[in-house]
Amino acid sequence: MNQLVVSVLASEDPFVSHHWLLPETGEIIYGGLASVIVVGALVKFAGPMVKKSFADRTARIQKQLDDAAAAKVTADGDAKNIRAALGDIASERARILAEADAQAAAVLAEGQARIISEIAELEAKAEADINAARGRGSDELRNEITVLASRATPLVVAATLNEQAHKDLVEGFISKVGAGR
């Protein structure tokens, strides 16, 4: 150490450093003072700004955290409402389906009853029509037979009346008229 101080002091040449690594003492002093001044100025003038900046950032982050919490609460509420609504929709859907099923069953039953009634009515009408047609056919046939018989009978009777029959009829008339009084 003594050797080092001696060597430093021995080299008085301003263009020659006392040490290849360490600065001169004056430079250390003035450099240190300048650094203290700069740091002090930074602390005095930039410190509040940095501090405010950190505070603002903290507040912003806190606000974001609060907003996120509020959004989560809102989302939870919405989710609850949606779940409730989904439950209502399901029950409404079930109610509508049940009502539709009931109505369909009622319509089906009514339709079946109406169709059965109409079929019975049609069958009865067809039966009546058949009977009426049968009756008409019978009546027409009977009338036709009567007409034909009434036309044929005189011809047949006239053809079967021989001379003796005519004579008997005439004699019968004379006898009846003569005996009438």
Add this chain to the structure above:
Amino acid sequence: MSNAKVKAYAQALFAIAQAEGAADAISNELYAVARAYESSDDLRNVLGDATIPSERRLQVVEQLIGTRANRATVQIVSMIVASGQVRDLPAVFDEVVALSSAGNDQDLAEVRSAVALTDDQQTRLAVALSKATGKTVNLKVVVDPSVIGGLVATVGDKVIDDTVRTRLDNLKTRI
């Protein structure tokens, strides 16, 4: 022709028949002509057709009864045909027969039969009808095949019907 006109014609024709002294025979012939006119469509068409000249129609009359009937009968029928009153010929001639019957104190008895009656049957029938009606009848027999069988007699308003036709009609009505 009205009923009064028919009676007037009949009285005039009956007077002619009486004047000829053969009222019964002429009335019988007029009755036969009336029945022939009623039963024959051809005769009605020819005698009643105004488009046929009257000379032609009178020729028909002459051909039909000219040689078989009393001359007065032919003239009476010809007069009716020529006067255009042929449609009333049956009514007029029936009235003549009724007048003739009344002149003999008889009622006209028209009998319709499907077959011709013998003289014996007509005599017995006239007697039977006289007994039935209480009046002497002037029997006129008309052969009418439409009665089929049996007889129907009309004396004044009285009708005695025992024909097969009527029996069949009654049967048909019951059916």
